[in-house]
Amino acid sequence: MYITFIHGWSVTNTSHYGELPQALRNAAQQNNINLEIEHIHLGRYISFSDTITMTDLARALDRALRDLPHNNNDTIQPFSAITHSTGGPLIRLWIQHFYPTESLHQCPLKHLIQLAPANHGSALAIIGKSRISRLKFLFNGTEPGLQILDFLQLGSEGSYQLNQQSQLNNYLDAGIFLTVHTGQAVDRTFYDFLNNYLTEPGSDGVMRAASTSLNYHTLTLRQTTSSILQHPPNLLEPDPPLQSPTHTIAHRIYNQYSHSGNDKGIMQSIQTENTQAPIVQDILAATRVNTPQDYQQLTQQFQQQTEQSQQGTNRYTMVIITVQDNEGRRLKEDEFDLLFLAGKNYAPHQLPAGFMQDKQMNPETGRITFYLNTDKIHNVPDDAIGLRINARPDQGFARYQSAEFRAQPNQVTQILHPNQTTYINIILHRIVDQNLFRFGTPNRGIIDFKNETPSNKPTAND
Template identity: 35%
Template structure:
C-alpha cells in the first residue's frame, strides 16, 4: 500500500488530535490484508491559528512538505479531518491549474472525515467567540483569513466547489474521494450561547449537507423576452456535479474523545475508512458509493433521537434530511445586488405564505459578500414526509404526516425598481419546480441573475449645437 498521510483540521495545535486512529487503521489494515505499517503513516502539523496564513499559503506549504517525503512510488493516500479536507482539495485544484508551481505527486485516495467542504455556520461568529469553544482548540484562537474562507457562502469556498461541480469525475481518472461525516452533535459539548453547536442535521460543527460533495449549481436568469406585466420570468438551468461516495456515520460527532469521528475512532469508522482505501477501480468505487447510499437510507429510516434530560422528559430530535441552499443575487453585468429580497414560494399561486411550516431552519448572510445568503432547509418537509411515531410506542405520534406544497418557486425584489438604471421584480417561471434543484443532505449553489435595465436617457446624442442643460434627463425607453 502507498504512504498514508493524515491532515488535521482547523486550529489544531497537537498531533494528539489524531488519537489512536493511525494505530487502529494499521491494525485494521493488517486484518484486511493491506500492507500498511506505521512507517508508512505520516501526521501533518500545519498552522491555522495565525491571521497571516491563507489557504494559498497552506497549499504551497503542503506541496513542499510532500516533496520532502521522497515517496517510493510518487503517490500517497490521505485521511483528513474537518478543514483538512478543503486544504487537500485546494491543493489538488492548484496541482491541476498551476502545474509549474506544484509537484506531480499523485493522490490516489482522499478520505475526508467531517470535511467543511461548504464551510461551517460557526465560522462567521468570529474568532473571539469560537476561541471559547474548547472542543475545537486549546489555548489559541483561529486565523481570521481561514475563518473567512470557511464562512458559509465565501467567495473562495464557492470557487473551489463550483470548479468541482463543473469539473470532470475524479474517479474516472483513478483518483477516489470519499466523505464520511457524523450525524449529530456531542450534546455534552453544546454551548447554549452558540446554538449552532447543537444544530440538528450537523455534527455540532459542520452540517451534513456542507460536508457532502454531491452538490448542484442552479442558475435563474432572464432570457430577455419572458415578462409578465412588470415581472421578469427567470428560466432555470441546473448542473449536477460528479458522484462522490458519501457515508453518514450514525452517532458520530465532529470532535471530542467520546463521540468524535476522529479521536473516538469507533470501530465502524475505521472499517469504513479501510473500505475506502481498498477501492482499486471505477467499478469498486461505484459499488462502494451504492453501498454507502443504502446504508444512509437505513440511517434515515430511523431518524428519531431521544436525548435524556432527567428529571425532565426526553428531548426529541427528528433527524430529517436537510438541504443547504446558497443564494447569490447579481445582475447580468456581474454586480452583486445587496439588499434584494428573496422569497421561496409554494403552490400554483406562487405564494410565500403556502410554504410548509418549519421548512426554514436557518438563514445566514455572508459578512463579506452581503448579496450571498445561505438557507438551511428541511428537505423532508418540502418533499412531504410520512408520520413520525415514537420509537418506543408506535401509537404515539411525534409528527403527523406532511404533504408537499409543490411546485416551489422563488421571487426576487431588488431595492432599485426605478431610475435611469434599475432592476425589475423577478420570479421563477411557473413550469420550474425548485424542489428539483435540492438534494437531501446536499448543498445547492443558486445564482439569481437579474437583468440590468438601462434607459436611453443615460447616453444621448443631439444635433442641437445650442447649450442644453441635462441635469434632469428624461429616462426614455429601456434599451435592448
C-alpha cells in the same frame, strides 16, 4: 500505500488524531490487508496565524509532501490521505492548484478519505474570531486564523471558487477515489457558550451533513432581455441547465459520531482496540477501492447505510444563492429581497411551517445560505416551488425588475437533494433608461436637463 493524515483548523498538536491511526493499523493486520500502515504521516500545519491563507497552506502542503523521505522535488509517490474538517477543502485546493482539471490524471493522490470536511463551509464561522476561539473543545484557547476563518464562512469567495472550478472533475477517470464520512450526533458536553449552530439538527455540532457532501449542484438562473419587456412576473430561465458532478461521490453519515471530542468525536473517540468501529472499517473499505466498479459498490453501500441511519430523522439541504446583474455587479444585502414561493399559483407564505431551519448572509460576498428541511420542501403544495427576487433600485435611470423562478414538480427533487448543497446563481438584467444619455441639437441654444425624468423605456441594446 502511504497514508497521510491532514488535520483541521487551529489544531496545535497531532494528538488531535487520537488513536485512530493505531486502530487502523491493528484493523488492517486483523483483516490481512496489505496496507503499508507504518508509513502513516501525521501532517501538521499552522492554521492559527491571521496572515495565512488557504492557498498558502496548499503550497506548503505540496512542499511538505515532496520533503517526505520517499518523495523528491520531481516526484510525489502515490499516496492516500485521511483529512479532518478544514483538511478536506485544503487538500482539494491543493489538487486544484497543482493538478487542475486538464491535468488531474497526473495527481499522485489515489484515495481521499474526508472526515467531517468543511467542503462548503461551517455556519459557526460567522460568529466571529473572538467568540469562536472560546470553543475550547475545538481550539484549546488558540486564536483561529482570520483568513482561514473567512474561507470557512458559508458563501465565502474562496470556497465558492474551489467548488465551481472542481465540480466537473472526473475523479474516477483520473484514478482518484473520494469518500466523505460525517456524523450527525451532537456532544453537548463540550460547549463553552450557547449557540444554536452547536446543536443544529442534521449536523455534527460544527459541520452540516449537507455542507460536507461533494455531491453538489449549480443552477444559473438568468433574466433575459425579452422577459424584461413583458408584464410581471418576469421569469428566470435556467442557463445553462443544472450542473452536477460527473459521478456520485461516496457519502456516509453516522448516528454515533460528532465533530470532535473523546466521547463521540469521529476521530478522537476511537481507541486503539476499536478495530470494529464503523469509521475504522469504512476507512479500510475505502482504501481497498481500486476500480470504478469497486467504487460504485462502496457508494451504493454507503447510501444504504446512510438511509438506515437517517430513518425517522429530518434531512436537510443547503442552498447558497448569489445575486448579480448582467454586467457582473454583485448585489448587496440591502439591494434585494428573496421570497420562497409554493403552490400552483407560486405564492409566498405557502410553504410548510419549519421548512427553513436557518438563513445566513456572508457579509463579504453578499451570498445568502439557506438551510432547508428537505423532507418538508419535497411535500410543498402541488409539488411546486419557486423564488421571487425584488431588487433595488426598481425605478429611475438604471433599475431592475422583479423576477421569479418557477420550478416544475419534476425539477424540485432534481435541484434540492437531502444531505447536499445547491448553488443558485441569479443573474438579473440591469435596465438602462433611454433618457440617461441624450445628445442635444446645437442650434437650440442652452438645454436644461436638470429635471429630466426616465422614459421608462430601456435602451435599444437592452
